[in-house]
Amino acid sequence: MSERIEAPLIAFYSALKDAHGLQHWWPAESAFETIIGAILAQNVSWTGAYKAVCALKEAGLMDPHLLFQAGEYTIAPLIRSSRYYNQKAGKIMVFLSWFLENCDGEISKMASLPCLKVRRELLTLSGFGPETVDSILLYALEKPVFVADAYTRRIGSRQGWFEENITYTRMQEFFMDRLPSDVSLYNDFHAQxxxxxxxxxxxxxxxxxxxVRDTGIIQCRYAHNH
Ligand code: SF4
Known part of the structure; x- marks a missing residue:
């Protein structure tokens, strides 16, 4: 095993997996559907995003070319359950423009590009922050990129790993510097x-x-102090 592994983080993950089981993320029939799901899941529960994914599939639009041809005014009412649906329809179109121009609408071409280049380019798209982009890289393209989010910030700071006002980049580095570069581990760790x-x-x-209040190796600082 990599010498970069930090035992407490593995113990933390193992305790969650033992208690809650593997989470089997991301529930989708294709990598393209995962990307659309990642956009629709911004700032909403997965239930709302999933309904929107299903509506696009039922309309026969879960295809980059068909979705782009449909346009945002057709997409928006279909994805109403995902909240902020007008904005999200726009974001889907922004992504599709990039995807069709740079990858011909093919996931295999996107996956064959250097991961850092894809990350950098997606981050320049309007409405694409690091959490969404890293979710696409990890869950759709299966690249070893750790996804951090507001839950990671809350739990990590309560555990005592970092301060609550840490930047996204530093929070992501905290995990990637200590864990082996393993897609399956990153996938389920974030889901847990x-x-x-x-x-x-x-x-x-x-x-x-x-x-993870007390695993023997780690004790949660917040629980210990309250
Ligand atoms: S012990 Fe409490 S504060 Fe710590 S991670 Fe668990 S629920 Fe959160």
């Missing part, structure tokens, strides 16, 4: 954090039900 943040480590945390 989302599960924990969504159900247990909420704004008012339910520490008595938390599998």
């Amino acid at each position: 954090i989302v599960y924990l943040g969504n159900r247990i480590c909420k704004k008012n945390p339910n520490c008595s039900a938390c599998p």
Whole structure:
């Protein structure tokens, strides 16, 4: 195993996986659907995003060329359940323009480009922040890029790993500097954090039900101090 592995982080992940099982992210029939799902999932529950994904599929539009031809005024009402649907229809069109121009609408071409180049270019697109872009890289293209989010920030700061006002980049580096570069591990690690943040480590945390309150190797600083 890589010498970069930090045992407490692995213990943290193992405790979550043992308690909650593998999360099997990302639930989609294709990498393209995963990308559209990642855009639709911005600032909304997965249930709302999933309904929008299903609506696009039912309309026969889960295809880059057909979706682009349909245009944002056709897409917007179909994805209403994802909230901010006008903005998201626009973001889908922005992504499709880039995808069709640079990859001919083919995921294999996108995946064959250097990961850092794709990351850099997607980050220049309007409405594409690091969480969305890294979700695309990890879950659609299967690149070893750790996804951080608001749950990661809350849980990591409560655990005592970093301060709550840490930047996205530093937060991502915290994990990537300590974990092996492993797509499956990054995939489920982020999913476990989302599960924990969504159900247990909420704004008012339910520490008595938390599998990572005390694993023997790690103790949560917040739980210890409250
Ligand atoms: S012990 Fe409490 S504060 Fe710490 S991660 Fe679990 S729920 Fe959050």
